[in-house]
Amino acid sequence: MTKQDELKNLETLLFEHTENENYYLTHSGSYSKRYEATYTERQFIDGKEVLMIDVGDLVHNPLHIRKDSRYTFMPFHTYRNINLNYIYSGKATYFIDNQEITLTAGDICFFDTQVVRAKMKPVHDDIIINIVMQHDYFKSLLTLDDKNLLTHFMSQTLYSNQSHNNYIIFRTGDSPQIRSLFEDLLLEQYKDRTYKMEASKHYFSLIFLELIYLSKQEDKSLIHFSDSSSNTIFNVVNYIEQHYQTTNLSELSQVFGYHEKYLSSLLKKSYGKSFKQIQIEKRLADVERYLNTSTLPISDIAERTGFTNLNQLYREFKNKHGLLPKAYRNQITGPGAGE
Structure with missing residues (x-):
């Protein structure tokens, strides 16, 4: 059949x-x-x-x-x-x-x-x-x-x-x-x-x-x-994750019609994370993906993921992984990739 x-x-x-x-x-x-x-x-x-x-x-x-x-x-x-x-x-x-x-x-x-x-x-x-x-x-x-x-x-x-x-x-x-x-x-x-x-x-x-x-x-x-607060927070966090490279609190305020301070407080209270934490986590997740799957230079990865300052990328990445992006990549692919 x-x-x-x-x-x-x-x-x-x-x-x-x-x-x-x-x-x-x-x-x-x-x-x-x-x-x-x-x-x-x-x-x-x-x-x-x-x-x-x-x-x-x-x-x-x-x-x-x-x-x-x-x-x-x-x-x-x-x-x-x-x-x-x-x-x-x-x-x-x-x-x-x-x-x-x-x-x-x-x-x-x-x-x-x-x-x-x-x-x-x-x-x-x-x-x-x-x-x-x-x-x-x-x-x-x-x-x-x-x-x-x-x-x-x-x-x-x-x-x-x-x-x-x-x-x-x-x-x-x-x-x-x-x-x-x-x-x-x-x-x-x-x-x-x-x-x-x-x-x-x-x-x-x-x-x-x-x-x-x-x-x-x-x-x-x-x-x-059904819970209106969850509905709002879900849409806000989803927007951050979709536009994590460039968005900021001012843009969020305009898109969702809430004051910046209120949005910041709502995120922290209902989601347990600040706007900056959510954005950095999403950026770092994509940095890890590029390091795992590409040979792009780290400077290019930084640009693609919204890090305008390489020092900030190095600092945030080391805070999370305990090592710099190059060392992280070497552990996975071996020395030489994307240097």
Whole structure:
């Protein structure tokens, strides 16, 4: 069977009615069966009855992947584990903190464990893929690139905060890579073969790596944090990393509309680093890359990475590595390269 035939079969499987969906179609106005289940714990949070959904399958598997049922309203609920929704087709509308949040085809949303939301009734074209993850598995994804801005912010937003009511939206509708990887992940779910879960973990890791790649783009509309402070800081730090060679606090102030002193204070308080620290770290990372992969003279590397003063480069590099750039390069490539 060709890949195209497999994808056609996948479409058929995703859009055909499940037993639950047939029930909801013939019992208009009925709530999700999760709501009616007596085994689902309920708590009252801010005056609302909230379903506390616990996915038992996670005891044995790091991922639980399913298609959400259409034609039924899902009352206020939350999951005890990190939960991801991917909109394969159509849209999904949620009510969170008295706000209506709509995701459209291609969007991905990570929900923390205390995000209380209700979901409006999906119709025929609304195919919503629901993925729940073990905590340890999700933490392992964050180590795929622990120096990346996105993984830093996801770790801060989802694990370091005392409250766990944050969510992160990725607007990936224009990414054919994300679409293709989710198709591969879903194809795996409908196969009955050995190592199915290992393959699923592989595809999901690739999806996460692609999100890391997308986070390096300058388009601010791609990623949205529910916490407004995180949203601002993420965009500011992302701008610094994109323009690290030449940007300064004055430029940042003009781009984001904040006073220089306020921006400087916000970065230090929320990100734990000053503007200059972020800029120097990014410059040094690129200096290391050039030393590892090129024979460019160190003076050229300094110019390309924004160091207008060679002495500053030598000082900052030695502070980090304990040796000068030439000695660092000699350790890797041997004497003579790029002298």
